[in-house]
Amino acid sequence: MSNPQTVPVTGQSSHEETPLLKIRGLEVGFETQRGVVAAVRGIDLTLYQGQSLAIVGESGSGKSTTAQAVIGLLPGTGKVVGGSIEFEGNDLTKFSDSQFAEVRGSQIGYVPQDPMSNLNPVWSIGFQVEEAIKANGVAQGKEARQRTIEVLNEAGLSDASERLKQFPHQFSGGMRQRVLIGIGLSARPKLLIADEPTSALDVTVQRQILDHLETLTRDYGTSVLFITHDLGLAAERAEQLVVMYKGKVVESGPSRTILEDPQHPYTQRLVAAAPSLASRRIQSKKSHQSSDNDLHIFGQGSLDDALIARAASREAAATSNLITVKNITKVYEIRKQGFRKDKLLAVNDISFGVKKGTTTALVGESGSGKSTVAKLILQLEPLTSGSIEFDGVDLAGIKGDELLKFRRRVQPVFQDPYGSLDPQYSVGNTIAEPLLAHRMGTPKERFNRVSELLDQVSLPQATRHRYPGELSGGQRQRVAIARALALKPDVLILDEAVSALDVLVQGQVLNLLTELQTELDLTYLFITHDLAVVRLVADNVCVMQGGRIVEAATTDEVFENSSNPYTQELLEAIPGANIKLGA
Amino acid sequence: MPSNNMGRHRPGQEHFIASLADTPVAEIDQVDETGKARSTWTDAWESMRRRPTFWISASLIFVIVIVAVFPGLFASTDPRECYLKFSNGDPQAGHPLGFNRQGCDVYSRIIFGTQASVTIGLLTTILVTLVGGIIGALAGFYGGILDSLVSRVGDVFFAVPTVLGAIVLFSVISVRDAVIVSLVLSLFAWPQIARIMRGAVLSARNSDYVTASAALGVSRFKTLIRHVIPNAIAPVIVVATVSLGIFIVAEATLGFLGIGLPPTVMSWGNEINQAQVSVRTHPQTLLLPSAALSITVLAFLMFGDVVRDALDPEARARR
Numbered sequence: 060m061s062n063p064q065t066v067p068v069t070g071q072s073s074h075e076e077t078p079l080l081k082i083r084g085l086e087v088g089f090e091t092q093r094g095v096v097a098a099v100r101g102i103d104l105t106l107y108q109g110q111s112l113a114i115v116g117e118s119g120s121g122k123s124t125t126a127q128a129v130i131g132l133l134p135g136t137g138k139v140v141g142g143s144i145e146f147e148g149n150d151l152t153k154f155s156d157s158q159f160a161e162v163r164g165s166q167i168g169y170v171p172q173d174p175m176s177n178l179n180p181v182w183s184i185g186f187q188v189e190e191a192i193k194a195n196g197v198a199q200g201k202e203a204r205q206r207t208i209e210v211l212n213e214a215g216l217s218d219a220s221e222r223l224k225q226f227p228h229q230f231s232g233g234m235r236q237r238v239l240i241g242i243g244l245s246a247r248p249k250l251l252i253a254d255e256p257t258s259a260l261d262v263t264v265q266r267q268i269l270d271h272l273e274t275l276t277r278d279y280g281t282s283v284l285f286i287t288h289d290l291g292l293a294a295e296r297a298e299q300l301v302v303m304y305k306g307k308v309v310e311s312g313p314s315r316t317i318l319e320d321p322q323h324p325y326t327q328r329l330v331a332a333a334p335s336l337a338s339r340r341i342q343s344k345k346s347h348q349s350s351d352n353d354l355h356i357f358g359q360g361s362l363d364d365a366l367i368a369r370a371a372s373r374e375a376a377a378t379s380n381l382i383t384v385k386n387i388t389k390v391y392e393i394r395k396q397g398f399r400k401d402k403l404l405a406v407n408d409i410s411f412g413v414k415k416g417t418t419t420a421l422v423g424e425s426g427s428g429k430s431t432v433a434k435l436i437l438q439l440e441p442l443t444s445g446s447i448e449f450d451g452v453d454l455a456g457i458k459g460d461e462l463l464k465f466r467r468r469v470q471p472v473f474q475d476p477y478g479s480l481d482p483q484y485s486v487g488n489t490i491a492e493p494l495l496a497h498r499m500g501t502p503k504e505r506f507n508r509v510s511e512l513l514d515q516v517s518l519p520q521a522t523r524h525r526y527p528g529e530l531s532g533g534q535r536q537r538v539a540i541a542r543a544l545a546l547k548p549d550v551l552i553l554d555e556a557v558s559a560l561d562v563l564v565q566g567q568v569l570n571l572l573t574e575l576q577t578e579l580d581l582t583y584l585f586i587t588h589d590l591a592v593v594r595l596v597a598d599n600v601c602v603m604q605g606g607r608i609v610e611a612a613t614t615d616e617v618f619e620n621s622s623n624p625y626t627q628e629l630l631e632a633i634p635g636a637n638i639k640l641g642a
Numbered sequence: 643m644p645s646n647n648m649g650r651h652r653p654g655q656e657h658f659i660a661s662l663a664d665t666p667v668a669e670i671d672q673v674d675e676t677g678k679a680r681s682t683w684t685d686a687w688e689s690m691r692r693r694p695t696f697w698i699s700a701s702l703i704f705v706i707v708i709v710a711v712f713p714g715l716f717a718s719t720d721p722r723e724c725y726l727k728f729s730n731g732d733p734q735a736g737h738p739l740g741f742n743r744q745g746c747d748v749y750s751r752i753i754f755g756t757q758a759s760v761t762i763g764l765l766t767t768i769l770v771t772l773v774g775g776i777i778g779a780l781a782g783f784y785g786g787i788l789d790s791l792v793s794r795v796g797d798v799f800f801a802v803p804t805v806l807g808a809i810v811l812f813s814v815i816s817v818r819d820a821v822i823v824s825l826v827l828s829l830f831a832w833p834q835i836a837r838i839m840r841g842a843v844l845s846a847r848n849s850d851y852v853t854a855s856a857a858l859g860v861s862r863f864k865t866l867i868r869h870v871i872p873n874a875i876a877p878v879i880v881v882a883t884v885s886l887g888i889f890i891v892a893e894a895t896l897g898f899l900g901i902g903l904p905p906t907v908m909s910w911g912n913e914i915n916q917a918q919v920s921v922r923t924h925p926q927t928l929l930l931p932s933a934a935l936s937i938t939v940l941a942f943l944m945f946g947d948v949v950r951d952a953l954d955p956e957a958r959a960r961r
Contacts, residue, residue, distance in 0.1 A: 105655050112655075299655055309665045312657030322659040325667045437857050466859035478850035483682055483872045496860040519673050526681045533671040542858070563670045 077148060079250060079282050080106040080129065084142035087121070087128050089135065098124045100306035101142065106282055106299070108249070113285035113293035113314070115329070116303035117561040123172075125303070126252050126286045128152075130169050131159040146250070164195040168243035168281075170272075172255040174235035178227040184211075185223025188242055195246035206245070214241030215271050233264035240272055247279055254286040261424040261588065262632040269296055288561065291335030291591070291635025294318045302326050332566035335635040338594035338618075380412035380448075381550060381582050382436065387445030389431055405431045407606035408445070413550070413599075418576065418583040420593040420614070422629070423603035429586050432603075433554045436584065437471055438462065450549075467497055470543035474555035476535035480527040486513075486538050487523035493545045512541040515578075516571060533564030537571070544575070550582045558587060569596055591633050594618055602626045682876075686952035696948040702941035709753060710760040717750035721908060730924040742913075742927045743920050751908055752934045758820060758909035759938070763890035765824040766831065771882045774832035778839025779874070783847055783866045793840070796833035804830040805895050812901045823902055827892055831885065838881055842874030849873070876953040883949050887942035894935050910935045 087099040099121040106112045116122040127133045129144055131151065144151040146167070154162070163169070171177040178187060189207045192198055198206045211219035214237040227235060236256060243251055253272065257265035273296065276283050287293050293300055294314045301311040302325070310323040318336070321327045330336060389406040406428045413419045423429040434440045436447055438454060447454045449465060457465060470493075473479040480489055487509050494505045513520055516537040527535055536556060543551055553572070557565045573596065575581060585597055593600055593614065600617045602610040602625065610623040621627055678684070690696045709716055719736060724746035731741040739748040781792040799807075807830040808823075815822065846852065847870055855865045890910075896902030897911015898918075905912055910931045917928035 103658070107654065110654065301655075304665060304667070307660060307665050308658070309660045310658065311655050313654055316657050322657075323665070323667075324662070325665070328667070328670075439853065439857060463859050466857065471854065471857045473850050473854060475850055479854045481851040481855075481869050481873065483869075485681070492855065492860065493858040496855075496858055496864070519675060521675050522673055525673075528682070528685075529680055530673065531671055534673055539854075542854075567670055 076107060078105045078145075079108045079147060080104070080284070081145040082125075082129070082142070083145075085125065085128060085139065085144060086141035087124050087133065087137055088140045089137050091136070095140070097140075098137070098306055099128065102301075102303065102306075102308045104301050104308070104311070106250070106284060109280050109282055110299060111276070111283040111285065111297040112299040112301065113287055113297035114301045114303055115287055115290050115293045117288060117563065119305075120303040121306040122286050122288075122303050123254055126254050126284065129284070130163055130167055130252055131156075132163075132169075164191065164248070165197075165246040166248050166250065168246065168248035168251040170236075170239050170243040170251065170253040170256045173259055174232050174239055175259065177239060178230075178235055180227050183224050183226055184230065184238055188223075188238065188245065191242045192245050197246045210241040210245045211238065213244070213275065214238060216241075231264075232260050233268060236260060236268055237271070240268070240275070244275055244279065244281065248281060250282045250284060251276060252284045252286070255288070256285075257292075258288070262590075262634075263424065263628055265292075265634070266632040289335070289634050290318075290329050290333040290562070291633070294336075295635050302329065328563055332562045333635070334562070334565070334589065334591035334595055335633050338591040338633065379415060381415040381450060382413040382584070383448040384412070384432075384436070385410050385446045385448070387432075387435060387447060388443045389428075389435060389440065390443045404606055406435065409601075409603075409606075409608045410445075411601050411608060411611055413582060413584055415549075415582055416576075416580055417598040418585050418596050419599045419601065420585045420587060420597035421601050421603060422587060422590055422593055424588055424629075426605070427603040428606040429588075429603050430554055433471070433552050433584070433586050437469065437552060438465065463497065467546045468548050469550040469552065470546065470548040471552045471554065472536070472539050472543050472556045474558055476532045476539060476559060477527075479539050480535055482527050484526075485523065486518075486525050486527070486530070489527070489538060490523075490541045490545055493542060497546060499546070508545065509541075512544055515544065515575065516541045531564070533560050533568060536560065536568055540568075540571070540575075544579070547579075548581075550584065552584045552586070554586045555588070556585075557592065558589060565592075572596065590629050602629065682953075686949075689952040690948050693948055693951075695944055699941045699944035699948065702937065703945060706756065706760060706938050706941065710756045713754045713757060717747075717753040719747040719750040721746055721750040721754045723747075730920055730927065739930055740926065742917060743924075744916070748927060748930055751913055752910070752931050755908040755910045755913055755931065756934070756938075758903055758907055759890050759893055759911070759935070761820045762824050762827070762893040762909075763886050763942075765820065766827045766889040766892075767882050767886045769824060769828040770831045770835050770885065771878060773828065774835025775839050775875075775878055777832070778836035778878075779843050779866065779871055781836070782840035782843030782874075783862075783870055789840075792836070796836050799830055800833040800837075802830055805892055808892070808896055809899065809901055812896070818902070818904050819907075820903070823893060823896065827889055831889070834885070835878060835881060839874060839878050842877050843870055846870045846873040880946060880950040880953060884943055884946035887939035887946070890935065890942070891939055 082102060082104040084101045084103065085099055086097065086101050088095040088097050102121075102125060104112070104114075104125075114122040114125060124133070124137065127137070128139055129146075129151065131154065133139070139152045142152070146162070151159070151162070178184070185207055188210055189203050192203050192206050192210065197203070207223065208219045211222065216222055216234060216237055230238065240256070243253075256272070257268050260268065269292075272283070275281070283297070285293060285297050294317075297314055299312070300314045300317045302309050302317065302323070304325045310317055310321065310326045317326060318330060321330045386408050387406060387410070388404070388408050391403040391405055393401045393403055409432070411419070421429045421432060431440070435442055438457070442455070449469065454465065484492070490509045490512055491505045494500055494508060499505070500508065509523060510520060513522060518534065518537055518541070522530070522534070522538075527538070530538065539556075540551075557568050560568060569592070572583070576583060583596075585593070587593060597614045600610075600612060600614050601608045602617070602623065604625050610617065610621060610626045612621070617626060618630065621630065680688075724744045726745045728741040728745040729743055731737075731745065733740040737747050737749065739752070742748050742751070777792055777796075781789040804827060808826045811826050811829075812818070815826070852865055852869055855869055856862075860868070893902055893909065894911035894914060897909050898915045900915055902911050903909050905916070913931035914928055914935075917931070921928045
């Protein structure tokens, strides 16, 4: 790297302590048909004993590749092509496979990202933990069994000796992640690498797991290397931050310093866009409006200024309900073995209204029934009981032309930008499809409408001829939004529409949605698990838990003085919720 | 800003900021406008185009088809002009592969036999793909009783080996021409395609874009035609190309057993059948038509292999 510009900000004294992990000029490349593609392009990183450090970056930034290089588990054709990784003074890049096997597990522990696929479904939990313990030479024979029980107890699983014989499918996602953390820490490694350890989990579970991990590593004096895309989480859980972008480090240093005073334009963007932090800023801006103390934090990026201004000045509009949901219930019948059927109450007697021109958020964790509500409103599933009114008309039993007319006015945008577009359809055809299905316009008019829509979602006209496979997640989601807007609907039902996107792209799409709402007078039903995003976009919030609405209020009420314990738990669990900004 | 209270006595990283020149920040989420638009099919074509196997098998198939359509261009001798004095005779000028037991020119009989073999292969493949594809698609998409019914009926036919079924049927059918043979083969071969189509449709049916098109107001049947089938057709195409070779073999098997096309029709199977009596003394009369059969089948199998790799992105990624 050419002469990096170093700015000491906090002026810490530089002790002559050997770092536990010292990475210098690390370069990792992947061999492909078109030569070597660099994934990590010369990064530096220092981690001392007992500290925690988080590598933050978007997908494709090289953060996971860095972690995999440290533990010697680069996938496929990946290879370290330059630089050094010193672990306690030994260069890991020069280690042979067998030397690595010694270090791995016993010195460096690893907690993988996906708890669902990282435990072998055909072996019992006890067997798998014991296997790791034996492999790392912690204990053998009977002792190993004893140690297995200890490890599971430490991991926070009660009645561990009972659970030894159980299989992964009998464990919830959170419990599996606890097991994996237990395995990762079983040999008391000096360094634990946690690669997105909680991304697949619900926020409340995420919080418990991270708290637990923090306690354990503090007790054992283990250093932790977090890999995460969530800046709020990183800042809350790690003392040190390394921000990566396109395989390079753009900024690194103490978390607090970076969060409060980001210097690199990319970091500034990240800080501005992270919903958890933006939501905190709105919060603090609202609570001390007169104080200038914290203003410099808001000034960092203009990306969310519009969102913040909107959120800050938001008042629940007193218009009439466009959608009224009354006491709806949905029961699914699940076929069990034989002819028995089980009933699953997915939505349990809920009522709410969506006011014209506003955004109503439906928030809940997985299994809360929020997506089922979307399907019910969209008339994709029949109701078990209750009624849904749209614009004063009961939707019960509408069909034919009436149903088509309803579909024209209420359009969905789905969660998975990779699944909701037909890979065989070009973008132009995808956007034009609803026009065709409703027999609207001549081919020429449809062509022009597609151009107009591409402009509205800020995609270049040339995108028309491309296929979904060539677009990024954010771009696909724009195409999905354009398709939803094609028929000039009144309502968009956004089912986790931004959840799968990187923060910056998420911010951009949220901005787009906000602009479109003002421009086209749209009504949104925004379904999400992410309360931080809700803070940025919603006027009203319904919090769902186990098929019921546990709280329904304006966004401000929910965030400022929610009385519901579940809502409070959710709020507490927003990563970065406990970071004090400029206070 | 008051400095933080943690890590005061601990070493840490200094605040490092990369120079902008070194790490330029790009626009968020720009569309890559360079390069051609790539659909699944253009991608598949690009992938096939680069493989020698594709060109070898495609040119072989091309030649075989031309031979089948215009056999006269390749052989000047009349294959029906047989003189017993040449029985099992050695090659001579104008008769490069010699003569068979009946004293007919082996080369020209192979050339003229191509037509019947390839016709049956193609016709059967088309029939099987159409019938099996439509039945499988409807069963997979609409499910319910239709699916159960079709699947069970398919299983019944699936349980009978194609050639065995054909042997049984031909013991009662007296009319035999290319169309009848194809129909009989298709009768026992469609369940394979139907199963594959049904499976592919089942997975495509549950994808988000199908739900999305329902919510957009596209009718069920149009969704099937426009979204589900195009996304489910790839594995069917792969199996169809491979089975083309297999049907040619099936025809030859029936011919060899003497129950396929009548002996008056020239086909590779019949040639092999007629040559078996002289296999000990003049093996070339049996081996040469067999070689023609093998090359043709090999060409279609190779082609099917390339097509599968091209249409299956995972296989492509592994290479």
